[in-house]
Amino acid sequence: MKVLVPVKRVVDAYVSIRVKSDGSGVDTDNVKMSLNPFCEIALEEAMRLKEAGTASEVILVSVGSPEIETVMRSGLAMGADRAIRVDTTNDLEPLAIAKILKYVVEQEEPGLVITGKQSIDGDNNQTGQMLSALLGWPQATFASELKVDGDNTQVTREIDGGLETIAVALPAVITTDLRLNEPRYPTLPNIMKAKKKPLDVIAVGDTGVDPTRRTTITNVSPPPERAAGIMVGSVAELIDKLKNEAKVI
Amino acid sequence: MSTLVIAQHDNADLNIATLNSVTAATEIGGDVHVLVAGSGADGVAEQASKISGVSKVLHADADHYKDAVSVELSDLILSIAGDYSHIVVASTTSGKDLMPRVAALLDVAQISDIIAVDSANTFKRPIYAGNAIATVQSSDTTKVLTVRPTGFDAAATEGTAEIAKIDAADARGTTSVVGRELTVSERPELASAEIVVSGGRGVGSAENFKIIESLADKLGAAVGASRAAVDAGYVPNDYQVGQTGKVVAPALYVAVGISGAIQHLAGMKDSKVIVAINKDEEAPIFQVADYGLVADLFEAVPEMVSSL
Ligand SMILES: Cc1cc2nc3c(=O)[nH]c(=O)nc-3n(C[C@H](O)[C@H](O)[C@H](O)COP(=O)(O)OP(=O)(O)OC[C@H]3O[C@@H](n4cnc5c(N)ncnc54)[C@H](O)[C@@H]3O)c2cc1C
Ligand SMILES: Nc1ncnc2c1ncn2[C@@H]1O[C@H](COP(=O)(O)O)[C@@H](O)[C@H]1O
Numbered sequence: 001m002k003v004l005v006p007v008k009r010v011v012d013a014y015v016s017i018r019v020k021s022d023g024s025g026v027d028t029d030n031v032k033m034s035l036n037p038f039c040e041i042a043l044e045e046a047m048r049l050k051e052a053g054t055a056s057e058v059i060l061v062s063v064g065s066p067e068i069e070t071v072m073r074s075g076l077a078m079g080a081d082r083a084i085r086v087d088t089t090n091d092l093e094p095l096a097i098a099k100i101l102k103y104v105v106e107q108e109e110p111g112l113v114i115t116g117k118q119s120i121d122g123d124n125n126q127t128g129q130m131l132s133a134l135l136g137w138p139q140a141t142f143a144s145e146l147k148v149d150g151d152n153t154q155v156t157r158e159i160d161g162g163l164e165t166i167a168v169a170l171p172a173v174i175t176t177d178l179r180l181n182e183p184r185y186p187t188l189p190n191i192m193k194a195k196k197k198p199l200d201v202i203a204v205g206d207t208g209v210d211p212t213r214r215t216t217i218t219n220v221s222p223p224p225e226r227a228a229g230i231m232v233g234s235v236a237e238l239i240d241k242l243k244n245e246a247k248v249i
Numbered sequence: 250m251s252t253l254v255i256a257q258h259d260n261a262d263l264n265i266a267t268l269n270s271v272t273a274a275t276e277i278g279g280d281v282h283v284l285v286a287g288s289g290a291d292g293v294a295e296q297a298s299k300i301s302g303v304s305k306v307l308h309a310d311a312d313h314y315k316d317a318v319s320v321e322l323s324d325l326i327l328s329i330a331g332d333y334s335h336i337v338v339a340s341t342t343s344g345k346d347l348m349p350r351v352a353a354l355l356d357v358a359q360i361s362d363i364i365a366v367d368s369a370n371t372f373k374r375p376i377y378a379g380n381a382i383a384t385v386q387s388s389d390t391t392k393v394l395t396v397r398p399t400g401f402d403a404a405a406t407e408g409t410a411e412i413a414k415i416d417a418a419d420a421r422g423t424t425s426v427v428g429r430e431l432t433v434s435e436r437p438e439l440a441s442a443e444i445v446v447s448g449g450r451g452v453g454s455a456e457n458f459k460i461i462e463s464l465a466d467k468l469g470a471a472v473g474a475s476r477a478a479v480d481a482g483y484v485p486n487d488y489q490v491g492q493t494g495k496v497v498a499p500a501l502y503v504a505v506g507i508s509g510a511i512q513h514l515a516g517m518k519d520s521k522v523i524v525a526i527n528k529d530e531e532a533p534i535f536q537v538a539d540y541g542l543v544a545d546l547f548e549a550v551p552e553m554v555s556s557l
Contacts, residue, residue, distance in 0.1 A: 017377050026376075120493075122376055123492065124361050125345050126349035129347075129350050130349045130353035131353075133349070139424075157342075159487070160487055162432040163430040163431075163486065165428045165429070166426050168423065169424075214388055215360065216385070216388070217384065220381050220384075223379055223382055229538045229539040229541060230541070231542070231543065235542070235553050239553065242524070246539065248444070
């Protein structure tokens with residue numbers, strides 16, 4: 001069984017971003033870019049399936065401009081066998097990404113697609129579910145444990161009330177949550193090897209997907225600032241402030 | 250123009266986040282209908298009919314709606330979607346699981362986690378862990394939205410909507426729920442509590458988390474946590490507050506032994522009053538705190554408990 005792992009390049013989780021003063025967006029010039037953390041978790045899970053003999057091949061796919069190849073190479077260094085980049089300079093919405101991924105799924109026929117639950121830049125949390133709907137496959141979102149056993153694949157999911165375990169028929173789309181695993185760091189030999197792994201490029205036009213956006217971002221602004229607070233010197237002072245100033249207890 | 254709100258429930262009780270999504274629907278304007286799909290969920294349909302601002306409750310009853318499996322629900326929603334200009338659901342884990350499917354099947358975009366309605370086609374939503382707010386305008390005929398509950402007040406429950414039965418869609422049967430491990434607690438629900446006391450890595454162990462719990466109990470508060478505390482196994486996953494956990498905005502949020510990473514702030518910085526207790530005076534959490542106390546939590550928290 002092939003496993004397909006869609007990955008996205010995002011502004012690194014530990015960068016504090018700056019909103020451009022003209023309201024046009026977020027400043028991403030000269031900012032550290034990384035693989036989306038949830039995609040790293042997806043890739044790690046796929047690698048574990050391969051090491052367990054469940055997956056035969058792990059294929060990484062990403063939609064974007066040539067710039068994203070650097071982070072794709074770090075995905076290859078984590079162990080993926082090969083990569084596919086669908087070339088576009090358009091800023092696509094999750095719906096278009098999901099349609100493009102559907103095209104790749106139809107070409108590659110994986111038994112499982114593992115995506116991240118959320119890209120940490122757009123915070124959309126949509127692509128995996130959309131892909132599942134478009135393919136007519138079952139989905140298991142927010143996975144914290146995955147047991148692939150032919151027709152009896154079980155996924156434990158992080159839900160608002162705790163955990164839920166579901167059985168899904170394969171092929172299926174799984175999206176990852178934080179507790180699924182701890183992604184490995186690529187070793188130096190694997191980083192060297194990754195440079196020679198196949199990275200094929202498909203033109204977005206070949207997928208037949210219409211990249212026209214359905215939404216327009218008309219403005220991006222910084223969030224409202226909180227008024228400055230104060231430091232208190234003791235527990236007694238804190239309780240007094242909460243009771244008599246803030247009146248919240 | 251009319252909006253369909255997808256009710257969330259466990260077949261017995263309406264999840265109160267549904268009330269916040271009705272408020273968002275009311276702000277959009279037009280008729281507001283609520284869909285209750287469940288199994289033996291007549292009581293929930295009844296509760297939904299009392300939400301102020303709702304003119305009609307659609308009730309679909311079938312075994313395959315018992316566990317709110319999105320693959321099943323999205324087919325049902327699709328069968329009635331043609332009647333609506335907007336379809337909304339609260340961005341709980343089940344709402345997030347469901348709605349992108351509905352959008353994809355309708356071939357429209359989804360706008361996630363809206364915190365404000367500017368007009369019937371323009372909405373505000375946080376991006377980059379809430380470090381930026383995007384205004385998003387939709388050109389789709391059907392607007393599919395998830396609503397961040399903390400962005401909208403809960404609707405009142407003084408309504409008298411009619412309840413109409415609708416047909417279930419065919420079952421797919423590709424997904425079955427094997428089991429659930431739900432956190433049982435006497436405390437208020439984290440997402441909607443008036444007061445939240447959260448602990449972080451500084452708390453040190455599951456055993457020590459009792460200190461946080463006793464403060465929460467003194468205050469009648471819910472207990473939350475940072476990702477680090479959840480990852481370390483101090484508390485269950487559903488305690489996580491943050492960008493990729495729960496978003497809360499209580500009247501009082503007390504952060505204990507939490508450094509204040511942007512991903513944590515994303516889930517609590519809209520709280521009305523924030524208290525931070527941390528032994529490191531440089532901790533970023535103090536930048537959003539209304540009241541900061543530099544102290545060892547193992548001394549300060551028990552002292553708070555005994556003086557309250
Ligand atoms: C993709 C991604 C998603 C994430 N999502 C979330 C999320 O949703 N929610 C979230 O919380 N985090 C999230 N994180 C993690 C986040 O970046 C931080 O790592 C995390 O919030 C740190 O938790 P913490 O503050 O408990 O731990 P630390 O940063 O280790 O801070 C512990 C604090 O405790 C203090 N302390 C220690 N001992 C004591 C004592 N005795 N008395 C008083 N103070 C003490 C220390 O001074 C320190 O400030 C995410 C990260 C990534 C990459
Ligand atoms: N441009 C992209 N290329 C490939 N996969 C993507 C892309 N954008 C999003 N994804 C996948 O979809 C997941 C969820 O992203 P989102 O729906 O944007 O929050 C990511 O973690 C990736 O696995």
